[in-house]
Amino acid sequence: EFDITAYNSHESVNDYLDELSISYPDLVTTKIIGYTHQNRPIKILIINNKKSGAKPKVFIDGGQHAREWISPAVVTHMIHQLINGYYKEDDRLRSLVTKYEFHMLPILNPDGYVYSYSDHGIRLWRKNMNNVTTTNCTGVDLNRNWDFHWAGRGGSRDECSIVYQGQSAFSEKETKATSDYILSYQGQWHSYFSFHSFGQLILFPYSHTAIPNPDYEKHRSAAKSLAAGIKSVNNRRYTVGAVGMILYEASGSSESWAYSIGVPYSYTLELPDLFTFVVPTDVIEPTANELLQGLVEYFQLIEEED
Numbered sequence: 001e002f003d004i005t006a007y008n009s010h011e012s013v014n015d016y017l018d019e020l021s022i023s024y025p026d027l028v029t030t031k032i033i034g035y036t037h038q039n040r041p042i043k044i045l046i047i048n049n050k051k052s053g054a055k056p057k058v059f060i061d062g063g064q065h066a067r068e069w070i071s072p073a074v075v076t077h078m079i080h081q082l083i084n085g086y087y088k089e090d091d092r093l094r095s096l097v098t099k100y101e102f103h104m105l106p107i108l109n110p111d112g113y114v115y116s117y118s119d120h121g122i123r124l125w126r127k128n129m130n131n132v133t134t135t136n137c138t139g140v141d142l143n144r145n146w147d148f149h150w151a152g153r154g155g156s157r158d159e160c161s162i163v164y165q166g167q168s169a170f171s172e173k174e175t176k177a178t179s180d181y182i183l184s185y186q187g188q189w190h191s192y193f194s195f196h197s198f199g200q201l202i203l204f205p206y207s208h209t210a211i212p213n214p215d216y217e218k219h220r221s222a223a224k225s226l227a228a229g230i231k232s233v234n235n236r237r238y239t240v241g242a243v244g245m246i247l248y249e250a251s252g253s254s255e256s257w258a259y260s261i262g263v264p265y266s267y268t269l270e271l272p273d274l275f276t277f278v279v280p281t282d283v284i285e286p287t288a289n290e291l292l293q294g295l296v297e298y299f300q301l302i303e304e305e306d
């Protein structure tokens, strides 16, 4: 049922992750890090070749926003390629897997994804599916619910808004489970990436203000090599910048929270820009290829600088 070239259901993505862990027990493990409001498992996959000892950890999530299907599809495709590349002795990918430990969460917002994916749902649904109060409006914008400048500019207190921030920081099971997981390895992270769509942007903190963060230059030069690696594959251009400076203020978003708890490099990526959330499936594989080459050059640059 699972098809790596297509948009898959939440269940078949999770089944695929489990199959990988069964096929490659020395390299891959999966873990349920929590359950959603509608009781769906939030599943993460870890790629770790245990032979080479403790490695810097890299976290990649997708699907915070339900309608941005390209994001979970690309995270899943990257999982597929990293594992295959490792066993096929593709030097580029093998060295990534040997040097770094990848924690990949393709669908951070399962309830929203299932609703967007269902014939009975709304394709352009963004939020999760939590009924916070008794009004008829459903859902919290998970990327306004993280505990860093929560309820600042760019979120909303209005439950009916598409950027509703929730009743308190980490009020939502999805953000709580993911942040607890990240905190359980605090100090061990090298990078955090959150994949969204759309806009072809590589965004870094801060997001609550246009004031540059203390690591602005580091973040910018690493982002530039990520963009250069991406561009080298299909000539697709990503714009690089701090969220609050080049996009709009979005307080309570994940990449600035990750930076605030000590993840040295933290980014939100807006994937290819076709001016819609409904992206043809033939964009999945090239996007994953581009991002992997981007990561190769990104890690190279950081290794050289350190």
Ligand code: 0X9
Pocket (backbone or CB within 6 Å): 065, 068, 143, 196, 197, 198, 203, 206, 207, 243, 247, 248, 249, 250, 251, 253, 254, 255, 256, 268, 270
């Ligand atoms: O508004 C968002 O959450 C993201 N854009 S999207 O169209 N995918 O919804 C941008 C988030 C960028 N990061 C921060 N603002 N921190």
Ligand code: ZN
Pocket (backbone or CB within 6 Å): 064, 065, 068, 196, 197
């Ligand atoms: Zn998004």
